[in-house]
Amino acid sequence: MSAKITLGPVLFNWPGEVWRDFYFRMADEAPIDTYYVGEIVCSKRAPFLAEHLPAVIERLSAAGREVVLASPTLVTTERERQSVRELAASEGLMLEANDMGCLGLLAGRPHAVGPMVNVYNEATLAWMAGRGAVRITLPGELNRQAIAALAKAAKEHGVELEIQVFGRLPLAISARCYHARAHGLHKDGCQFICGQDADGMRVDTLDGESFLAVNGTQTLSYTYNALIGELADLEGMGITRFRLSPHSFDMLAVARLYRDLADGRRSAAEVAPVLAAMVGDPGLSNGFYQGREGVASVPTL
Amino acid sequence: MELICPAGTLAALRAAVDAGADSVYVGFRDETNARNFPGLNFSRDELREGLAYAHAHGRNVFVAINTYARAGSPEAWHRAIDDAATLGADAVILADLGMLDYAARRHPDLRLHLSVQASASNPEAIALYKEAFGIRRVVLPRVLTIPDIARLNAEIDVETEVFVFGGMCPMAEGRCSxxxxxxxxxxxxxxxxxxxxxxxxxxxxxxxxxxxxxxxxxxxxxxxxxxxxxxxxxxxxxxxxxxYLFEEPTSLNAISLLPELKAAGVHALKIEGRQRGRAYISAVVRACRQAVDAFEAGKPVPAAALSEITEGQRDTAGAYKKTWR
Amino acid sequence: MDDAERQGRIFETMFARLALTAARPLPPALLQPALDLIVATLRRNHPHAFARLEELDDAEVLIDPVDLPLAFRLRLGPAGVRLRLCRRDGEAAGAVIRGEFPVLLDLLEGRTDGDALFFSRDLVIEGDTAVVVALRNAVDGEDIDLAADLAAALGPFARLLAPARQAATRLHDDLAELHGLLLSPATRRLEGVERRLARLEKKSH
Incomplete structure (x- = not known):
């Protein structure tokens, strides 16, 4: 079976039209098999996307792509719960649960489990499969050994596994908005200040070393997680779904690079420097996969 | 309201019981619990001794097995659950779905509490754990306001336990890398x-x-x-x-919010700090005991003078107040 | 902390200072038997704590009571726990714990919270933090009372301790009166004890 390249939800607060046009362009040209769409970080931003969501779904579907609706990561308020209930009641498209509440509502029907849900071992995977999970995207901090063990279990239970292979890695979610806090604002009066940073706000140490990226209530790695030389290894385990996380630079080019890499048209040695040049200063990391600190960049070539 | 206190050692467990803890929570000396610090936590023999001491005083001991079992080698987690059950722990505190499933199947009589590390932050999530594994109590993540907690308690039929004192994660627990x-x-x-x-x-x-x-x-x-x-x-x-972009070096102190927490339907109050010394345990447990006793006797809740032992020597009501966000 | 404990702390600090001041010019080997006796006594009374310390990887911790003339090196790990006297500026250790002697003694006996001391900067940690945390956790898990442990080990000599404690406390009070009049090095060093006592008194009221 040939590998699938997938695109995770846009994590950042892009203007509605930019968000829509991004998908329109990708739909026509990108070698992407599955799109996960929806606002999963901050419920305050959701209305901006909701306006364009039907058109995006229609365009992607018309281009023959699979569309999966992704549920929010942190659900606490009445309004957030309502939106999850509505999502779970919708028909036609597959849903990806990013919180346990949504997972609970999807019992008994085929669904996907997102990387924000803690699937660390075979027992958890088996339990989810028994309740209707057909696809699981694993959390970013798992190492190769854990992924290999889970891949074996996934095969037994008929579950597809997916791994994020490119993009800043979400590391934490909070009820507090750090974007607002950094600008002396409160979450309730945030002025949507997170919209200033299309790929997250850089966070440096007091010694001037760049460390993290803040995206509203979410904290991500400053480095771009990139599994390149590892792709063949993953395919060897039977994992054939590779997820890219959208950023503001040329994602079409990124998608083509990964498609070529998966198809053997380009080698990891060719792809790595191109991606490194695209992300620039933050650099690439693969530490989690290699069983090290996530920030580490371990040569695999 | 039940007062749940931490212990990283036998001496701390005795100190907690002596200072008025209703229940003490502990972990084994390995990576099965979320306070896996060098030189801390309980051997099986120490747990046996701790259980004997607590039970002799009419108190409970809960065993936290609240990390996520490693793929390919879940044995340490299975053993921890089996041993806690065999030794007579009053409850185990779990987070991992696979381990909840294991415990519910193997030890149907063992009382299961859902750890804060599971970060179950809404009624739908809690209902799932209740229906699937029969959890009896949920330790609420520190992302909820008191009105959130009140609404949640109105919709669920498991006990809720909340943190009142100690170190505080600004991030949703169990979801942080x-x-x-x-x-x-x-x-x-x-x-x-x-x-x-x-x-x-x-x-x-x-x-x-x-x-x-x-x-x-x-x-x-x-x-x-x-x-x-x-x-x-x-x-x-x-x-x-x-x-301090994420959070000041500060400790949670919600003791003054006892009346609001009670009104919100909270069943148990939890103190953080299994890694802290027994001097800390004694001081904090005693202060919380006094506060709970005063409140339940209808007297004003005394302000706890605990600033010396809190991180950064200051405290906060954290996410319980919406202004924290 | 009650009066007897307060007297005990003053006594122990003064005793340690006198002993170490007297010991400074002596070759360390002469004092080793006394330190070995202390460690052997503690081991006998607190086998659990020692088992934890011997489970650790080999490590040396410099324990530096800033108000005493000499420091200690504590060896941990499978080869056994050993305490030696040393100069504070001697050979580097894997980890350093630095603070006033009464503070360190309180920490050993679990009377105070190490984290709190660190927050208030009364305790300074350098080097391998994991070893320091392991050491703290191992001793905190035991009900160590150094004076009682040693008194038991000293047998009949223990009876001498009570009057000596009282005498030391009287001496301390006399010195406290002189405080402010004389800024001698001796009183300066005592300030640490007093500050500590003031805080403890505040706490116990």
Whole structure:
């Protein structure tokens, strides 16, 4: 079976039209098999996307792509719960649960489990499969050994596994908005200040070393997680779904690079420097996969 | 309301019981619990002794097995659950779905509490754990306001336990990889956040610099109160400004909110700090005991003078108040 | 902390200072038997704590009481726990714990919270933090009372301790009166004890 390249939800607060046009362009040209769409970080931003969501779904579907609706990561308020209930009641498209509440509502029907849900071992995977999970995207901090063990279990239970292979890695979610806090604002009066940073706000140490990226209530790695030389290894385990996380630079080019890499048209040695040049200063990391600190960049070539 | 107190050692367990804990929670000395600190926690023999002491005083002991079992080698987690059940623990505190499933099947009579590390933050999530595994209690994540908790309690039929005092994660618990991004060790995997093995304190002139892995987490001037080099309590530069971006080095102190918590339907109050010394345990448990007793007797809740033992020597009501967000 | 404990702390600090001041010019080997006796006594009374310390990887911790003339090196690990006297500026250790002697003694006996001391900067940690945390956790898990442990080990000599404690407390009070009049090095060193006592008194009221 040939590998699938997938695109995770846009994590950042892009203007509605930019968000829509991004998908329109990708739909026509990108070698992407599955799109996960929806606002999963901050419920305050959701209305901006909701306006364009039907058109995006229609365009992607018309281009023959699979569309999966992704549920929010942190659900606490009445309004957030309502939106999850509505999502779970919708028909036609597959849903990806990013919180346990949504997972609970999807019992008994085929669904996907997102990387924000803690699937660390075979027992958890088996339990989810028994309740209707057909696809699981694993959390970013798992190492190769854990992924290999889970891949074996996934095969037994008929579950597809997916791994994020490119993009800043979400590391934490909070009820507090750090974007607002950094600008002396409160979450309730945030002025949507997170919209200033299309790929997250850089966070440096007091010694001037760049460390993290803040995206509203979410904290991500400053480095771009990139599994390149590892792709063949993953395919060897039977994992054939590779997820890219959208950023503001040329994602079409990124998608083509990964498609070529998966198809053997380009080698990891060719792809790595191109991606490194695209992300620039933050650099690439693969530490989690290699069983090290996530920030580490371990040569695999 | 039930008062749940931490213990990292037998001496601390005895101190907690003596100071008035209704229940004490402990962990085994390995990576099956979220306070896997060097030299801390209980052997099987120590748990047996601790259970005997607590039960002789009519108190409970809960065993926290609240990390996520490692793929390919879940044996340590299975053994922890089996041993806690065999030794007579009054409950186990779990987070991992696979381990909840294991415990519910193997030990149907064992009381299951859902750890804060499961971060079940809405009624739908809690209902799932209740229906699937029969959990009897949920420890609520520290992302909820008191009105959130009240609404939640109106919709669920399991007991809720909330933190009233101690260290505070500004992030949703059990969903944070900040520590492993910097050190390779995470609360979910190894049961440690910002582990001591990766911490270095350096004197730089008059300044004290705390480092975690390759990153500077904070710089304290001479005499300035210090904090743990926990990543989210560090000082960073964002938007051209150095600040405690995520959270100040501070401790949660919600003792004064007891009446509101009770009104919101909270069943149990939890003190954080299995890694703290028994002097801390004694002082905090005693203060909380007095507060709960006063409240339940209809008297005003005394303000607890605990600032000396709190991180950064200050405290906060945290997410319980919406202004925290 | 009650009066007897307060007297005990003053006594122990003064005793340690006198002993170490007297010991400074002596070759360390002469004092080793006394330190070995202390460690052997503690081991006998607190086998659990020692088992934890011997589970650790080999490590040396410099324990530096800033108000005493000499420091200690504590060896941990499978080869056994050993305490030696040393100069504070001697050979580097894997980890350093630095603070006033009464503070360190409180920490050993679990009377105070190490984290709190660190927050307030009364305790300074350098080097391998994991070893320091392990050491703290191992001793905190035991009900150590150094004076009682040693008194038991000293047998009949223990009876001498009570009057000596009282005498030391009287001496301390006399010195406290002189405080402010004389800024001698001796009184300066005592300030640490007093500050500590003031805080403890505040706490116990």
């Amino acid at each position: 900040l520590s492993s991004y910097a050190t390779g060790h995470s609360p979910n995997g190894q049961g440690v956040c910002s582990p001591a093995s990766h911490v270095r304190y350096e004197q730089r002139g008059d300044d004290l610099v705390s480092r975690l892995g390759e990153f500077t987490i904070n710089v304290f001037e001479d005499g300035e109160p210090a904090g743990y080099p926990t990543l989210c309590k560090g000082r960073f530069v964002a938007n051209d400004r150095a600040s």
